[in-house]
Amino acid sequence: MIDKTTIDRIQDTAQILEVVSDFVTLKKRGVNYLGLCPFHDDRTPSFSVSPSKNICKCFSCGEGGTAVHFIMKHEQLSYYEALKYLAKKYNIEVHEREMTDEEKVLESERESMFIINEYARTYFKNLLHEHPEGKSVGLTYFKERGFRDDIISKFELGYSLEERNAFSSEALKRGYKKDFLVKTGLAGGGENNSSLYDRFRGRVIFPVHTLSGKVVAFGGRILRNSDKLAKYINSPESDIYSKSRELYGLFFAKKAIVKADSCFLVEGYTDVLSMHQAGIENVVSSSGTALTAGQIRLIRRFSPNMTVLYDGDAAGITAALRGIDLLLEEGLNVKVVLLPKGEDPDSFARKQNAESFNKYIKDKEVDFIRFKTQLLLNETKDDPVKRAGLISNIVQSIALIPDGIKRSVYVKDSANLLEINEKLLIQEVNKIRMRSYDQKQRPIRGFSPESGKDNSIVESEDNAVNIPAKRRKSRIENYERQIIRYIVRYGMKPIFQVFEKQKIKKGKHAEEIDVLVEEGSTVIEFVHSDLERDNIKVTNPLYEHIFEEAYRESANSNFEPAKYFMSHSDSNISKLAIEMLSDRYQLSKIHAKSLGEDLEGNKSRLLEENLLEVLVPRVTTELKNAYIMQQIALLMKKAKEAEKNNDFETTLKLLEEKKKLEEIKKILAKILGEQVIIKY
Numbered sequence: 100m101i102d103k104t105t106i107d108r109i110q111d112t113a114q115i116l117e118v119v120s121d122f123v124t125l126k127k128r129g130v131n132y133l134g135l136c137p138f139h140d141d142r143t144p145s146f147s148v149s150p151s152k153n154i155c156k157c158f159s160c161g162e163g164g165t166a167v168h169f170i171m172k173h174e175q176l177s178y179y180e181a182l183k184y185l186a187k188k189y190n191i192e193v194h195e196r197e198m199t200d201e202e203k204v205l206e207s208e209r210e211s212m213f214i215i216n217e218y219a220r221t222y223f224k225n226l227l228h229e230h231p232e233g234k235s236v237g238l239t240y241f242k243e244r245g246f247r248d249d250i251i252s253k254f255e256l257g258y259s260l261e262e263r264n265a266f267s268s269e270a271l272k273r274g275y276k277k278d279f280l281v282k283t284g285l286a287g288g289g290e291n292n293s294s295l296y297d298r299f300r301g302r303v304i305f306p307v308h309t310l311s312g313k314v315v316a317f318g319g320r321i322l323r324n325s326d327k328l329a330k331y332i333n334s335p336e337s338d339i340y341s342k343s344r345e346l347y348g349l350f351f352a353k354k355a356i357v358k359a360d361s362c363f364l365v366e367g368y369t370d371v372l373s374m375h376q377a378g379i380e381n382v383v384s385s386s387g388t389a390l391t392a393g394q395i396r397l398i399r400r401f402s403p404n405m406t407v408l409y410d411g412d413a414a415g416i417t418a419a420l421r422g423i424d425l426l427l428e429e430g431l432n433v434k435v436v437l438l439p440k441g442e443d444p445d446s447f448a449r450k451q452n453a454e455s456f457n458k459y460i461k462d463k464e465v466d467f468i469r470f471k472t473q474l475l476l477n478e479t480k481d482d483p484v485k486r487a488g489l490i491s492n493i494v495q496s497i498a499l500i501p502d503g504i505k506r507s508v509y510v511k512d513s514a515n516l517l518e519i520n521e522k523l524l525i526q527e528v529n530k531i532r533m534r535s536y537d538q539k540q541r542p543i544r545g546f547s548p549e550s551g552k553d554n555s556i557v558e559s560e561d562n563a564v565n566i567p568a569k570r571r572k573s574r575i576e577n578y579e580r581q582i583i584r585y586i587v588r589y590g591m592k593p594i595f596q597v598f599e600k601q602k603i604k605k606g607k608h609a610e611e612i613d614v615l616v617e618e619g620s621t622v623i624e625f626v627h628s629d630l631e632r633d634n635i636k637v638t639n640p641l642y643e644h645i646f647e648e649a650y651r652e653s654a655n656s657n658f659e660p661a662k663y664f665m666s667h668s669d670s671n672i673s674k675l676a677i678e679m680l681s682d683r684y685q686l687s688k689i690h691a692k693s694l695g696e697d698l699e700g701n702k703s704r705l706l707e708e709n710l711l712e713v714l715v716p717r718v719t720t721e722l723k724n725a726y727i728m729q730q731i732a733l734l735m736k737k738a739k740e741a742e743k744n745n746d747f748e749t750t751l752k753l754l755e756e757k758k759k760l761e762e763i764k765k766i767l768a769k770i771l772g773e774q775v776i777i778k779y
């Protein structure tokens with residue numbers, strides 16, 4: 100557990116711009132920085148980083164927060180892990196106290212899995228360099244393949260012994276839990292007290308790193324000849340590893356990808372290694388499986404330009420072409436390079452240095468659509484039936500490209516190559532786009548959002564009232580939200596201070612100055628006592644939590660609500676606080692209209708801050724008013740029911756109550772009316 104002082108130091112030291120830049124390419128835009136959001140499928144940069152506020156925020160999906168939140172979300176870490184990550188990045192010494200047994204149990208499974216992977220990585224690495232079998236089998240293999248020591252250690256390559264359970268028994272001996280050995284896929288078996296066996300036994304090991312360098316999985320290549328065993332195996336999917344979200348080599352490539360503004364795609368682990376060895380570092384591998392949209396988006400965050408390297412022999416090319424359509428669909432600019440006959444990226448890179456390799460790429464790089472057209476054209480020479488198929492095949496690919504301008508360039512280019520009318524091609528492309536648009540729009544029958552389950556869930560009390568429960572609830576919640584917003588932004592600001600002109604003697608003269616005669620109360624104090632007086636509770640649990648916590652904390656005069664809630668360990672609270680603190684969501688529509696707002700929202704903030712004495716009481720009154728209206732509606736409903744049952748006594752009683760409430764409502768309306776006249 101990390102002590103409070105260290106947490107504060109980490110929060111204060113971590114620069115949001117530096118932290119986010121490790122994962123997202125950012126461009127300066129005014130005082131802020133903008134990039135593609137890593138948390139949703141973002142095509143136009145909507146992820147904003149504010150160095151001055153030290154927070155980040157996506158204006159599209161709403162994700163964001165402090166550096167700690169960003170790391171938690173992006174790296175899927177716990178609060179504790181994220182703090183440790185940042186402490187390491189900024190060389191902050193972490194003061195920890197020993198965890199209690201209870202806390203150890205509470206540690207998340209994910210953390211335990213990462214810890215086991217860390218252990219396994221070191222274990223395999225040590226075997227490769229220190230164990231006789233590791234050296235004679237594993238290290239010899241890498242050396243024979245021509246890999247230098249620096250590459251072997253950079254990629255943390257390792258070796259797993261032939262023995263059935265060498266790794267698992269060592270790990271168990273060291274106290275790692277059997278459960279997590281199985282869950283990470285490092286070991287198999289273990290059911291009904293049977294012994295474990297090592298998944299990667301007798302293989303050289305390629306650790307798979309996340310963007311931040313943590314090990315999520317392993318790849319293993321078998322070295323002895325065996326027909327029964329797969330040449331390569333990988334860790335199975337688990338709570339921490341999803342194949343479709345990781346790319347081998349991206350951790351080592353991300354900086355180079357940004358620098359070169361392009362990324363090479365190859366198939367295997369050793370292709371990546373050899374290219375690094377040749378000095379080409381902007382390269383990732385799909386590990387032999389088809390690319391997924393998630394992987395492509397990972398790359399796109401660093402560069403939109405992708406060059407796919409193919410083995411020289413044409414055999415697999417046509418099949419591989421299909422995978423590229425997905426790249427187009429995700430908006431990447433795709434180029435293709437055919438390597439010389441008989442070469443794969445691994446073998447080819449080993450014969451080159453960075454300069455000659457890049458020169459070859461530059462000379463041979465072909466735009467994908469052009470490449471595909473040319474390739475198919477050669478295959479279908481003089482065969483009209485096949486030719487028609489070819490055209491539809493090309494059109495399919497072009498239709499996937501999201502950008503209209505790019506599409507029309509390709510249409511023109513392909514029309515030339517295929518020697519057909521451009522207009523015809525445009526028509527075909529549009530037909531396909533219309534069709535797929537229709538498919539995406541049509542909701543699956545019986546599962547439209549309107550008939551969804553969520554809407555039918557209403558609180559039983561609300562059911563009794565005519566006004567749709569959702570709308571009424573949202574009215575009350577809306578005011579609650581505004582109150583929370585004032586608390587988060589201005590909670591400790593004093594309001595209702597009373598000054599008096601007083602004559603103060605100064606030497607022989609008397610001077611008239613303003614003297615504070617009444618302390619007033621802070622925004623938090625005012626709201627709390629105002630609502631408590633009328634016995635009104637905040638209904639939204641999240642708002643209620645903030646409301647009560649703010650009141651508790653405000654006993655300390657150094658309490659800074661904005662800072663406090665922004666870096667709250669509960670990400671729901673901090674997310675909300677950040678939303679309320681970011682200028683984009685600063686003012687309700689009415690406020691913004693009457694106050695005017697400059698681009699940075701500064702002017703309105705200034706005004707708002709000076710008007711708290713008006714704004715804060717107004718919103719608590721609005722909330723009370725909304726409550727009264729809810730109560731009145733409820734009484735009406737009950738009265739009607741009683742009337743139906745010929746229970747006139749009850750009906751009258753209810754109507755009496757309703758009358759009282761309507762009196763209160765009138766008073767509130769008057770207060771609100773007067774406040775409107777102030778016209779802020």
Ligand SMILES: [Zn+2]
Binds near residue numbers: 138157160161
């Ligand atoms: Zn987003």
